[in-house]
Amino acid sequence: xxxxxxxxxxxxxxxxxxxxxxxxxxxxxxxxxxxxxxxxxxxxxxxxxxxxxxxxxxxxxxxxxxxxxxxxxxxxxxxxxxxxxxxxxxxxxxxxxxxxxxxxxxxxxxxxxxxxxxxxxxxxxxxxxxxxxxxxxxxxxxxxxxxxxxxxxxxxxxxxxxxxxxxxxxxxxxxxxxxxxxxxxxxxxxxxxxxxxxxxxxxxxxxxxxxxxxxxxxxxxxxxxxxxxxxxxxxxxxxxxxxxxxxxxxxxxxxxxxxxxxxxxxxxxxxxxxxxxxxxxxxxxxxxxxxxxxxxxxxxxxxxxxxxxxxxxxxxxxxxxxxxxxxxxxxxxxxxxxxxxxxxxxxxxxxxxxxxxxxxxxxxxxxxxxxxxxxxxxxxxxxxxx
Amino acid sequence: xxxxxxxxxxxxxxxxxxxxxxxxxxxxxxxxxxxxxxxxxxxxxxxxxxxxxxxxxxxxxxxxxxxxxxxxxxxxxxxxxxxxxxxxxxxxxxxxxxxxxxxxxxxxxxxxxxxxxxxxxxxxxxxxxxxxxxxxxxxxxxxxxxxxxxxxxxxxxxxxxxxxxxxxxxxxxxxxxxxxxxx
Numbered sequence: 243x244x245x246x247x248x249x250x251x252x253x254x255x256x257x258x259x260x261x262x263x264x265x266x267x268x269x270x271x272x273x274x275x276x277x278x279x280x281x282x283x284x285x286x287x288x289x290x291x292x293x294x295x296x297x298x299x300x301x302x303x304x305x306x307x308x309x310x311x312x313x314x315x316x317x318x319x320x321x322x323x324x325x326x327x328x329x330x331x332x333x334x335x336x337x338x339x340x341x342x343x344x345x346x347x348x349x350x351x352x353x354x355x356x357x358x359x360x361x362x363x364x365x366x367x368x369x370x371x372x373x374x375x376x377x378x379x380x381x382x383x384x385x386x387x388x389x390x391x392x393x394x395x396x397x398x399x400x401x402x403x404x405x406x407x408x409x410x411x412x413x414x415x416x417x418x419x420x421x422x423x424x425x426x427x428x429x430x431x432x433x434x435x436x437x438x439x440x441x442x443x444x445x446x447x448x449x450x451x452x453x454x455x456x457x458x459x460x461x462x463x464x465x466x467x468x469x470x471x472x473x474x475x476x477x478x479x480x481x482x483x484x485x486x487x488x489x490x491x492x493x494x495x496x497x498x499x500x501x502x503x504x505x506x507x508x509x510x511x512x513x514x515x516x517x518x519x520x521x522x523x524x525x526x527x528x529x530x531x532x533x534x535x536x537x538x539x540x541x542x543x544x545x546x547x548x549x550x551x552x553x554x555x556x557x558x559x560x561x562x563x564x565x566x567x568x569x570x571x572x573x574x575x576x577x578x579x580x581x582x583x584x585x586x587x588x589x590x591x592x593x594x595x596x597x598x599x600x601x602x603x604x605x606x607x608x609x610x611x612x613x614x615x616x617x618x619x620x621x622x623x624x625x626x627x628x
Numbered sequence: 629x630x631x632x633x634x635x636x637x638x639x640x641x642x643x644x645x646x647x648x649x650x651x652x653x654x655x656x657x658x659x660x661x662x663x664x665x666x667x668x669x670x671x672x673x674x675x676x677x678x679x680x681x682x683x684x685x686x687x688x689x690x691x692x693x694x695x696x697x698x699x700x701x702x703x704x705x706x707x708x709x710x711x712x713x714x715x716x717x718x719x720x721x722x723x724x725x726x727x728x729x730x731x732x733x734x735x736x737x738x739x740x741x742x743x744x745x746x747x748x749x750x751x752x753x754x755x756x757x758x759x760x761x762x763x764x765x766x767x768x769x770x771x772x773x774x775x776x777x778x779x780x781x782x783x784x785x786x787x788x789x790x791x792x793x794x795x796x797x798x799x800x801x802x803x804x805x806x807x808x809x810x811x
Contacts, residue, residue: 246654248647357669379687411689415663416647418654418685514687602690 244420249380249412250275252419253319253345253405256387258289259427260343263314266294266305268324271357274347274413276319299324303331310340311448313436315391318342321409322349325363329370335402336371336464338449341394341434342402343387348510348561349409350597358598359409360561361510365570371464373403373471374539375491376509380419383407385482385490386536388422392431392478398470406538408511408561410598422486430485468540475537493542495534496549498524502531504613505550507575508559509535512594512601516559519606530610535571543578551584555613559606559623561595568620569593588617599624630773631692632679635712636701639671644786645701645760646677649767651782652774653681661686674705697771698722699763701746703730723766725759742770744805753798761795765802776803 247255253276257265265284267277283289296302299320306316320328325346335342346364350356364374373393377383383405390403407413440448452460472493479492497517499505506516516532523530533549535542550556556579560569567573572591579586592609595601605623612621632649636642643664650660660681667673678692694715703726706712716722719738725746726732735741744766746759753762761783768776776799783795 246647246651246660357666379685408689410665411663414643415661415689416650417661418659511689515689518688600691602693603688 243423244418246416247380247419247421248275248414248416249383249407250347250414251279252380252384252421253387253407254279254283255421256384257317258283259422259424260317260388260391260431261315261433262291262317264292264294264306264309264316266296266302266309266316266318267320268296268299268302270324273324274319274321274345276345276347276413280317299327300331303328303335306342306344307331307335307338307340308440310335310342310436311338311440313434313439313441315434316342317344319345319347321347322351322357322363326351326366329367332367332372332402333370334449337460339400339464339467340402341391341400341436343390343394344402344404345387346404346406347409347413348406356597359411360596360598361406361408362562362596364404364406365562365564367404368539368570371401371468372539373399373401373468373475373537374406375403375536376406376538377412378511378513378534380407380412380415380417381488382490382536383412384419384421385486385488388427388431389478389482389491391434392481393471393475395434396470396474396478399467399474401464401467401471406510411511420488426485430482471540472537472542491536493537493545494549495536497532497534499531499533499549499553501529502553503529504555504557504610505531505533505553506557506559506606506609507533507535507546507550507571509538509571510561512559512561515601515603516606519603519610522603523607523610528610538571541574541578546575547578547582547584550579551582551586554585554587556586556589557592557609557613558589559592559594559609561593563593563596563620572619588613590617590621591619592621592623594623596622629680629682629686630696631694632681632697632699633692633695634677634679634699634701635705635710636675636677637671637705638666638669638673638675640701641758641760642675642677642701645699645764646679648761648779648782648786649679649764649774650681651785652764652778653679655778655781656774658683659685665691674710696720697767697773698724699767700724701760701763703727703732706730706732721771723763723770725763740770742766742806744802746802749801749805750798753801754794759798761798762802762805765799765804766806767802768799769803769806776800
């Protein structure tokens, strides 16, 4: 049913629809309304799950690691510094091949202290083995959470999935969202069955010691699972469309890129703002477009290449930077496009919107304008110096 | 597309006000996007909430810098030199919560400014100096953007029981205050 609802509350409803048995969170800022709302739903008896309040984000991640390992569908959410405190456990969750789903409400990292939006937090887990999906709007946020469990729990994948949504812009933004019906979600997402689970009647161990003779193979298996995810994520999106009648998720989404001469590649809510600018530029006769990356890990190299190979001027616009190099997405894109056939003449990298700096339509126009000039690898847009 | 900017201090209910307004637009089958921007992220710090509304889903995520409509929930911001009129459109409409003795800057050009003693009205109707729903009622009458009926429906979605009834009465008082031409 369509509702006018805050993003975080919409996520809580989506998580409820997935019927998790355990939710764990550390109730401090930076937390989100997501877990507040879930705690309320459970306290009100509207949702059957165990809510475990813990003493740190490290413990929150550890609780859902454990509960998933016993075969119970689980959920947690965090943001910013809390995310960083979880990181050791996040790598373990991926390494143990536990199909957990979590939300990262994207926010900046200290220092300097900043509570506002950018995507540096989730970027720090880029290499963890987690699948990372980035949402443009709150409808997509809801749909991705429901798809996330199906992706994670696929036997050919068995990796955790992180749904990333821009802090404040989406988490605290209220808009019209179609919350799916429980019966349809139950049809789409069957009950969770974990074949190798922790069970007191059949003792096993998980995440045990792997010597140099075995460690490489365990990591290789995760790489293979990521490759499998590239095939399965579009299938999950197709099945979602069949049941819910809505195109959502998948690997990438192109907007007016077919005949485009200039394309911005971006992730998350900024894509909406870029779409508005693309429409304005098209009305002025300029061939502009935008390519949205929905699935950032695994990186869909081949579909990205096919979408961009005939675009002369490409900009990567991102809310994170690998300090000392350039933006992480820019680095990924360069490696995908390097030495390949096509009409690409330049791939420029731009960093924007750090720590909540407002991204205006004018700043997007500035990026399109500068694309016809010399190639840049790490230009900070709207920098105030001196 | 119409853009609304609310000026308040953190803790005064500006986000709720924006969400109630967005919900009222939703009642009229429009697409709204209501969102906050915090300053120092502390109670009492100046902050904004925004509503952007259109016939189609809103994709634009930037803050509202050239509002069609202004709602000033705390006029002490103006007294402290805060420029609530920044970027205010030449034909814009502002609804400002006020009380006696406040010196509100004059409108320019075709701008219309409505001064409403919203906290005083709220004290009489709700029993607390929370003038947000009074201001929304006044907004409905001043801008004709949303029907009072849609606003009432939206208030019922947000609050229940007596709180909903009192806020619906507060919105009506705000609406009537503008209609009576007192401002």
